[in-house]
Amino acid sequence: xxxxxxxxxxxxxxxxxxxxxxxxxxxxxxxxxxxxxxxxxxxxxxxxxxxxxxxxxxxxxxxxxxxxxxxxxxxxxxxxxxxxxxxxxxxxxxxxxxxxxxxxxxxxxxxxxxxxxxxxxxxxxxxxxxxxxxxxxxxxxxxxxxxxxxxxxxxxxxxxxxxxxxxxxxxxxxxxxxxxxxxxxxxxxxxxxxxxxxxxxxxxxxxxxxxxxxxxxxxxxxxxxxxxxxxxxxxxxxxxxxxxxxxxxxxxxxxxxxxxxxxxxxxxxxxxxxxxxxxxxxxxxxxxxxxxxx
Amino acid sequence: xxxxxxxxxxxxxxxxxxxxxxxxxxxxxxxxxxxxxxxxxxxxxxxxxxxxxxxxxxxxxxxxxxxxxxxxxxxxxxxxxxxxxxxxxxxxxxxxxxxxxxxxxxxxxxxxxxxxxxxxxxxxxxxxxxxxxxxxxxxxxxxxxxxxxxxxxxxxxxxxxxxxxxxxxxxxxxxxxxxxxxxxxxxxxxxxxxxxxxxxxxxxxxxxxxxxxxxxxxxxxxxxxxxxxxxxxxxxxxxxxxxxxxxxxxxxxxxxxxxxxxxxxxxxxxxxxxxxxxxxxxxxxxxxxxxxxxxxxxxxxxxxxxxxxxxxxxxxxxxxxxxxxxxxxxxxxxxxxxxxxxxxxxxxxxxxxxxxxxxxxxxxxxxxxxxxxxxxxxx
Numbered sequence: 001x002x003x004x005x006x007x008x009x010x011x012x013x014x015x016x017x018x019x020x021x022x023x024x025x026x027x028x029x030x031x032x033x034x035x036x037x038x039x040x041x042x043x044x045x046x047x048x049x050x051x052x053x054x055x056x057x058x059x060x061x062x063x064x065x066x067x068x069x070x071x072x073x074x075x076x077x078x079x080x081x082x083x084x085x086x087x088x089x090x091x092x093x094x095x096x097x098x099x100x101x102x103x104x105x106x107x108x109x110x111x112x113x114x115x116x117x118x119x120x121x122x123x124x125x126x127x128x129x130x131x132x133x134x135x136x137x138x139x140x141x142x143x144x145x146x147x148x149x150x151x152x153x154x155x156x157x158x159x160x161x162x163x164x165x166x167x168x169x170x171x172x173x174x175x176x177x178x179x180x181x182x183x184x185x186x187x188x189x190x191x192x193x194x195x196x197x198x199x200x201x202x203x204x205x206x207x208x209x210x211x212x213x214x215x216x217x218x219x220x221x222x223x224x225x226x227x228x229x230x231x232x233x234x235x236x237x238x239x240x241x242x243x244x245x246x247x248x249x250x251x252x253x254x255x256x257x258x259x260x261x262x263x264x265x266x267x268x269x270x271x272x273x274x275x276x277x278x279x280x281x282x283x284x285x286x287x288x289x290x291x292x293x294x
Numbered sequence: 295x296x297x298x299x300x301x302x303x304x305x306x307x308x309x310x311x312x313x314x315x316x317x318x319x320x321x322x323x324x325x326x327x328x329x330x331x332x333x334x335x336x337x338x339x340x341x342x343x344x345x346x347x348x349x350x351x352x353x354x355x356x357x358x359x360x361x362x363x364x365x366x367x368x369x370x371x372x373x374x375x376x377x378x379x380x381x382x383x384x385x386x387x388x389x390x391x392x393x394x395x396x397x398x399x400x401x402x403x404x405x406x407x408x409x410x411x412x413x414x415x416x417x418x419x420x421x422x423x424x425x426x427x428x429x430x431x432x433x434x435x436x437x438x439x440x441x442x443x444x445x446x447x448x449x450x451x452x453x454x455x456x457x458x459x460x461x462x463x464x465x466x467x468x469x470x471x472x473x474x475x476x477x478x479x480x481x482x483x484x485x486x487x488x489x490x491x492x493x494x495x496x497x498x499x500x501x502x503x504x505x506x507x508x509x510x511x512x513x514x515x516x517x518x519x520x521x522x523x524x525x526x527x528x529x530x531x532x533x534x535x536x537x538x539x540x541x542x543x544x545x546x547x548x549x550x551x552x553x554x555x556x557x558x559x560x561x562x563x564x565x566x567x568x569x570x571x572x573x574x575x576x577x578x579x580x581x582x583x584x585x586x587x588x589x590x591x592x593x594x595x596x597x598x599x600x601x602x603x604x605x606x607x608x609x610x611x612x613x614x615x616x617x618x619x620x621x622x623x624x625x626x627x628x629x630x631x632x633x634x635x636x637x638x639x640x641x642x643x644x645x646x647x648x649x650x651x652x653x654x655x656x657x658x659x660x661x662x663x664x665x666x667x668x669x670x671x672x673x
Contacts, residue, residue, distance in 0.1 A: 073669065074673055077673060131543075134544075134547070138547040138548070139547075139548065160544075160549055161549075239537075242535075243486075243535055244534070245531070247673075252668075252672050252673075257389075258385025258386050258388065258389055259385055260388070261661050262665075
């Protein structure tokens with residue numbers, strides 16, 4: 001059934017293009033533009049124009065030297081930010097992929113319920129979710145006391161304020177963004193390919209490596225972007241759960257953008273962040289070979 | 295068939311969600327601007343009344359409309375007050391409103407409240423207008439130590455609304471007794487258990503006091519030396535955080551043992567946590583003043599003067615400042631307070647140790663110190 005539906009989707013437009021008169025073709029030509037107009041206009045006004053003015057601002061006062069200055073002044077913070085974002089993205093893959101896999105393949109009639117559970121934390125505001133970690137992890141709190149009594153942490157050690165707390169919270173807060181796209185790509189996977197692999201004496205592990213994993217790469221790719229990019233720009237987790245040793249780029253921008261004389265440098269820092277993410281994404285896309293998305 | 299259709303919708307729905315999230319990211323900055331224009335729009339509906347923008351917790355209760363002070367003013371003059379707790383920082387206020395005021399346009403407010411260093415800049419740039427003594431005779435009631443700042447001689451166009459202290463808050467059971475020395479925040483014994491404020495005037499001021507310098511009259515090099523000391527301590531891991539308002543959370547949980555703290559916060563925290571101690575260190579503490587001013591383009595200048603005149607009546611100021619737990623800037627106001635309030639160190643601080651207001655330095659010096667402070671505390 002599925003296989004039969006798919007080719008017809010591809011065939012139909014080709015047939016349409018063949019037989020049209022001029023009136024219809026004019027309308028046909030017009031329609032897509034009309035459909036993207038609201039979104040395009042929105043992005044122009046609220047994305048392209050602010051981005052442009054931010055770019056101009058980043059060159060004020062010092063010109064390009066703003067960029068070299070923010071890099072040398074903030075090198076530790078920049079490296080730390082990307083290390084945190086990378087670790088939390090990898091952790092989200094390790095936790096999220098098996099979760100999405102089980103829901104997609106073994107979920108059965110509970111599929112929707114399980115998906116709802118993944119999304120459930122989003123019904124509580126981001127801020128409250130993160131603040132509640134504070135109550136969970138503080139020095140006199142339940143988690144630290146248990147770890148103390150088990151001897152995993154020494155009496156003087158805590159969790160709040162440590163890089164671990166920040167990275168764990170980043171992972172937690174963006175995990176659904178990893179699970180959902182992977183789920184979508186695993187869910188639409190044609191099971192008969194796996195049956196065929198089994199018929200041809202492939203082991204399940206090999207079938208996973210050769211069929212399931214490659215076919216779920218677009219989902220994995222989308223999930224990585226949706227986790228990594230907001231994690232790299234985040235400041236809430238470090239502000240609420242971190243310490244002076246966990247400052248991220250977002251914290252510096254958030255704290256100082258009000259100071260007028262800092263704005264050019266902070267704009268430069270924002271552009272740096274964007275450029276590094278963009279380069280990272282391009283490299284990642286090349287490595288994963290998902291040209292269709294990148 | 296149904297299977298593939300379902301895939302299609304769920305994917306589409308997902309992509310839609312992604313778009314929504316991206317849209318939200320892009321719209322963030324413009325939301326800020328929208329908030330700014332919001333208050334100017336709504337003031338037009340306030341015919342004959344006045345609009346005041348103030349900081350949170352600077353009037354009785356959570357809901358300004360129930361404030362006895364505002365009600366009393368409206369009852370005695372017939373002027374309604376649209377009071378908004380919308381100022382959450384000097385810098386964010388400047389971002390929202392300064393450009394509009396510089397163009398000589400109103401911002402839909404008749405009274406604004408800014409901290410001295412920022413108020414000085416507004417007066418210097420003529421963004422506010424002088425008071426009308428005929429409508430504001432009670433101006434003479436301002437306490438003498440705040441009556442004649444260098445940046446606004448004779449209080450011609452600014453008047454203190456709230457006066458607060460910056461000192462230390464700490465847990466005696468955790469630090470092992472009483473604290474009196476401001477340099478305790480640099481004591482390696484409490485490494486990682488101290489938070490200091492990211493407001494440089496508070497943290498740098500207290501550090502200067504600990505170094506034997508006067509923050510009201512100190513030189514730039516003394517200020518920079520204090521910044522340097524803070525930076526070195528931070529690099530050594532002395533401070534759990536250099537932060538703003540959120541310091542109260544870790545302090546309330548007990549993860550922070552000693553905090554450079556604002557009096558108003560500790561007055562409230564102590565209600566829940568009686569074990570928490572507040573101290574003005576023996577070297578002295580910092581004093582900060584938020585000043586009410588009438589911006590250019592105000593629609594009801596007379597009403598604004600009348601309102602400030604009403605506040606500066608000691609019989610009105612007494613209960614108001616008792617309720618919000620700040621030092622009353624109005625002479626004689628303490629007579630109208632209860633004995634409990636008169637004994638509160640938050641409302642009537644003892645004469646010693648002394649309190650210092652950080653020098654209102656020129657814009658260039660402010661930038662120099664601010665840059666040094668950011669470099670020392672954030673990278």
